[in-house]
Amino acid sequence: MAGIYDSFGFLFTQASQMIQDHLRPALTELGLIPKQMGLMLLIEEQPGISQKEAGAVQRLDRTTMTQQIDHLEGAGYVERVARPSDRRAYGLYLTEKGTRTVAELWGHINSAHSDVFAKLSAEQVESMKECLHAIVKG
């Protein structure tokens, strides 16, 4: 007997929103929206990534990318650095402030995980992460 709680689309969306709920106060304090936090995490992991490449990961149009990076640059979190190899594209890097902020954000992220996954064991969380990696990383 199928019901909405058998739909993984619904379950993933709800779980994602619960994590966002926990992060909202910290993000508001920092003047960030979830999408912008995601971009900072991505730049942390792949320094020098271009706007187009980052947009491909986060499913953002290049015009939307320009707007979001404008905001992150204006706030002093991210900088655009010219690529000598291709002067059409920028490499994106975290500033010192951005690096400090991402470290702070990871504290909030881990705290959100703890709260949202309170009823799960560490093994269950680790197993779920491995499944999600298999799904997302292809």
Next chain:
Amino acid sequence: MAGIYDSFGFLFTQASQMIQDHLRPALTELGLIPKQMGLMLLIEEQPGISQKEAGAVQRLDRTTMTQQIDHLEGAGYVERVARPSDRRAYGLYLTEKGTRTVAELWGHINSAHSDVFAKLSAEQVESMKECLHAIVKG
């Protein structure tokens, strides 16, 4: 060493979008958006649910609910039935066409699950569902 792939918010969002990608052609064919499909699944599971109650589950404002249910009613999938006990509220029900359509949608949903979870065992999928229920159902 933390990276964006350690963020469950990111992982849940990506996984949800992958499922939506698989459902998009079928939903377009039916004139539905994912949100409207979710409402139909919810009404299937809780016939007679009010617009306010459905909005609370799907995190939709009551004015947005009016618009979405207008669309579902106009398309012949859902009907509003007066509640004798409280004539301010409507009970939402699937029409015959809506019931047939939801059954059809479940075929597409299960197919999407199969594709997206291709690298996972049945046990892993079942275990992930149990974890998500513990998270979402509280």
Next chain:
DNA sequence: TATTGTTATACTCTATAACTATA
């Protein structure tokens, strides 16, 4: 007085089109 739902309106978010500069 509070609540369910509707309508009209405004705001936010994202994408489309046209442009500049590089390749």
Next chain:
DNA sequence: TATAGTTATAGAGTATAACAATA
């Protein structure tokens, strides 16, 4: 000719405010 990025503009989606009907 194609591509990375920007700018100006339009569109989709959602919420706010004011309203009617009911509790």
